[in-house]
Amino acid sequence: xxxxxxxxxxxxxxxxxxxxxxxxxxxxxxxxxxxxxxxxxxxxxxxxxxxxxxxxxxxxxxxxxxxxxxxxxxxxxxxxxxxxxxxxxxxxxxxxxxxxxxxxxxxxxxxxxxxxxxxxxxxxxxxxxxxxxxxxxxxxxxxxxxxxxxxxxxxxxxxxxxxxxxxxxxxxxxxxxxxxxxxxxxxxxxxxxxxxxxxxxxxxxxxxxxxxxxxxxxxxxxxxxxxxxxxxxxxxxxxxxxxxxxxxxxxxxxxxxxxxxxxxxxxxxxxxxxxxxxxxxxxxxxxxxxxxxxxxxxxxxxxxxxxxxxxxxxxxxxxxxxxxxxxxxxxxxxxxxxxxxxxxxxxxxxxxxxxxxxxxxxxxxxxxxxxxxxxxxxxxxxxxxx
Amino acid sequence: xxxxxxxxxxxxxxxxxxxxxxxxxxxxxxxxxxxxxxxxxxxxxxxxxxxxxxxxxxxxxxxxxxxxxxxxxxxxxxxxxxxxxxxxxxxxxxxxxxxxxxxxxxxxxxxxxxxxxxxxxxxxxxxxxxxxxxxxxxxxxxxxxxxxxxxxxxxxxxxxxxxxxxxxx
Numbered sequence: 276x277x278x279x280x281x282x283x284x285x286x287x288x289x290x291x292x293x294x295x296x297x298x299x300x301x302x303x304x305x306x307x308x309x310x311x312x313x314x315x316x317x318x319x320x321x322x323x324x325x326x327x328x329x330x331x332x333x334x335x336x337x338x339x340x341x342x343x344x345x346x347x348x349x350x351x352x353x354x355x356x357x358x359x360x361x362x363x364x365x366x367x368x369x370x371x372x373x374x375x376x377x378x379x380x381x382x383x384x385x386x387x388x389x390x391x392x393x394x395x396x397x398x399x400x401x402x403x404x405x406x407x408x409x410x411x412x413x414x415x416x417x418x419x420x421x422x423x424x425x426x427x428x429x430x431x432x433x434x435x436x437x438x439x440x441x442x443x444x445x446x447x448x449x450x451x452x453x454x455x456x457x458x459x460x461x462x463x464x465x466x467x468x469x470x471x472x473x474x475x476x477x478x479x480x481x482x483x484x485x486x487x488x489x490x491x492x493x494x495x496x497x498x499x500x501x502x503x504x505x506x507x508x509x510x511x512x513x514x515x516x517x518x519x520x521x522x523x524x525x526x527x528x529x530x531x532x533x534x535x536x537x538x539x540x541x542x543x544x545x546x547x548x549x550x551x552x553x554x555x556x557x558x559x560x561x562x563x564x565x566x567x568x569x570x571x572x573x574x575x576x577x578x579x580x581x582x583x584x585x586x587x588x589x590x591x592x593x594x595x596x597x598x599x600x601x602x603x604x605x606x607x608x609x610x611x612x613x614x615x616x617x618x619x620x621x622x623x624x625x626x627x628x629x630x631x632x633x634x635x636x637x638x639x640x641x642x643x644x645x646x647x648x649x650x651x652x653x654x655x656x657x658x659x660x661x
Numbered sequence: 662x663x664x665x666x667x668x669x670x671x672x673x674x675x676x677x678x679x680x681x682x683x684x685x686x687x688x689x690x691x692x693x694x695x696x697x698x699x700x701x702x703x704x705x706x707x708x709x710x711x712x713x714x715x716x717x718x719x720x721x722x723x724x725x726x727x728x729x730x731x732x733x734x735x736x737x738x739x740x741x742x743x744x745x746x747x748x749x750x751x752x753x754x755x756x757x758x759x760x761x762x763x764x765x766x767x768x769x770x771x772x773x774x775x776x777x778x779x780x781x782x783x784x785x786x787x788x789x790x791x792x793x794x795x796x797x798x799x800x801x802x803x804x805x806x807x808x809x810x811x812x813x814x815x816x817x818x819x820x821x822x823x824x825x826x827x828x829x830x
Contacts, residue, residue: 338667342706345667345721346741364737366701370688378701399701418677418696425753508799633796659796 300324310396312337314383316355318348318392327379327396330369337394343367343381354385354392361385366399448491451484458484494621508659511545513581514538517572520553529567530560536574539581544659547629552585554622555651559587561622579657580635586650591643600639601627626653633659665708665717668825669741670818673763674748675756676727679781682808683748684724687818692809699726702738709822710815718822730759734766742767743825744775746817751780751792751805761797775824778803779817784810 291299301324304311310327314320314337323331331340338345343364354360362383369379378399385392462477514534521532552572559570568587575582592600600623630637634656641649672680681699686692688705705722723742725733733739745767749760757780764776778798784807786792794803802820806813 342721343704343723345706345719346669346743350741362737362740364702368701368703370703370705421755422677422753425755508796659799 304328307398309398312394312396313389314392314394316390316392318351321391325396327398328394331394331396337392341381341394342369344383351383351392354383358385358387448488451488455481455484455488491621494625497621497625507544508542509545510540511543511548512538512540513548513574516545516549517552517574520549520556521572523553524556524560530563531567531569532556533569533571534573535571537576538574539576541581541657543655543657544633547633548655550629551626551635551653551655552583554626555585555653558622558626559585559589559649563587563589565589577654581655581657582652583655584650584652586648588648591641591647592639592649593643597639597641601637630655665719667706667719667721668743668822669721669723670821670825671733671739671742671745671767672722672724672748673733673745673760673767674727675750675753675759678727678748678750678753678756678760679808680724680727680748683746683779683781683806683814683817684722686808686811686814687722690811692811694809699724701726707818709819713819714822714826716826718826720818720822722818731762731766733763734770739767739770742771742774743828744777744821745771746777746779746821748779748781751782751786752790754792757792757795757798761795764797764801773828775821775828776801777817777821777824780805781808783807784812 300311303309304325304327307325307327310323310325310329310331312320312324312328312331313322318337320331320333320335320337320340323329323333331337338348344351344362347362350360351362354362362381364381367379367381368377380395380397380399382395382397383392384395458477458481462474462481465474465477517534517538521534524530524532556570556572560568568589570585570587573584573586575584602624627637630653636654638652639649640652672684674680677696681697681703682692684703684705687707703724705724707720707722709718709720711717723738725738729736745764747760747764747767749757751757760778764778767774767776778801780792780794780803783805786805802824804813804817804820806817808814
């Protein structure tokens with residue numbers, strides 16, 4: 276039954292009676308301005324007013340039908356000790372099935388006078404369909420713009436990577452491939468001439484080149500995946516790690532690896548740190564020009580990083596080669612020769628890229644004209660950057 | 662009360678990462694390709710399957726407006742939250758970074774609560790476009806899911822329920 280507003284209302288400064296207040300409240304509730312729910316001190320619904328409260332179940336715990344209150348019961352119960360507290364949740368959509376019940380502003384208070392909670396349920400103004408559609412449209416457009424921008428940046432990065440890889444592959448893999456084709460032709464000619472020994476020799480060469488190319492491709496794959504795989508951060512005893520590296524090269528008789536400084540236990544990416552240190556040590560041994568070699572590893576703890584140096588007493592690296600050595604597939608001539616060294620030339624490229632992926636860095640100190648030896652100084656962050 | 666214990670789980674993440682799609686997939690096993698941003702907050706009630714836990718549990722999912730950003734941490738919506746699921750879009754790297762910030766913010770406001778990352782839209786990921794995950798992803802559980810295909814969605818929320826259960830409150 277609809278209740279009409281009082282037509283004989285007194286001037287505003289007149290004191291309304293309790294009956295007037297009840298009548299006004301009922302009027303507003305029935306016109307769906309709000310719904311009102313009374314809840315007892317055990318949080319059970321005892322009464323409700325107005326269609327907006329229809330979804331609230333009588334004689335049931337309030338949280339059963341007003342799900343945003345689930346879990347908040349301990350907080351709500353404290354209102355009884357401190358009536359100044361309230362729980363106000365604006366603009367909440369309650370889903371109980373595939374269809375939601377609409378968007379509400381929920382306000383819950385404790386009435387010390389009535390020893391009941393009062394829940395006011397008001398339709399959230401944001402639910403006005405035009406307003407919400409406008410908001411959604413603006414949001415969708417912003418999203419589309421952001422996505423387009425992100426895609427463009429992603430594409431640009433991918434193109435740069437692609438160009439880099441295309442360059443590497445064309446320059447460094449195509450040459451041995453051409454040589455293989457050429458030698459295959461030669462081998463056919465050699466076989467036609469009946470020279471089996473020479474043909475065998477050519478086939479051996481082809482097999483060696485094929486293996487080298489296979490190693491290059493494997494290395495390229497490893498290089499390209501640095502920083503893309505999720506590795507676990509773990510507790511790493513850096514001293515144990517570096518000692519293991521030292522022990523693994525100890526079979527090379529006269530090459531001595533020494534360990535100095537303080538090597539702490541840290542939370543870090545173990546395999547990446549090992550890749551860096553092992554490649555630097557291997558590189559120092561491989562490029563040494565004498566039977567006796569000393570490679571020293573030193574760690575210096577800094578507040579936010581470890582400063583690790585790998586120093587050797589080898590021939591050194593001339594300034595002209597300092598950038599090239601960090602490029603993939605670049606092998607320098609063996610000391611005193613013009614022939615490239617064994618290996619595929621990925622060691623230092625892996626080191627540099629690994630360090631970049633964890634937010635570290637590498638510096639090279641070497642001046643063969645002044646003194647023998649090369650020192651690589653790396654910074655390894657204590658906290659791995661994202 | 663005879664109801665199973667209910668735990669509040671915040672669903673956080675940047676706009677458009679698929680929070681509502683995950684909630685809709687979990688609740689109603691449906692997916693709509695139409696993008697409808699969440700305005701404010703939407704609340705779902707999810708009964709954790711009996712087989713998943715040793716005792717009944719209800720998750721109250723608070724699917725939040727991605728536009729809140731860090732402001733969510735000072736909002737009453739966060740009150741009494743037992744865990745957070747931070748959603749990132751596997752195809753939009755910038756959302757993975759903001760997910761890290763949200764995880765840190767949640768952990769500061771409600772320390773000790775489980776925080777899970779969900780990498781949504783994982784069905785679109787290939788070897789060629791696999792995202793480089795921020796390092797913070799190595800320190801928290803990460804679930805790769807697809808709301809579109811329904812892959813790993815239920816599993817992710819069951820894991821969250823288990824983590825809440827292990828924590829005890």
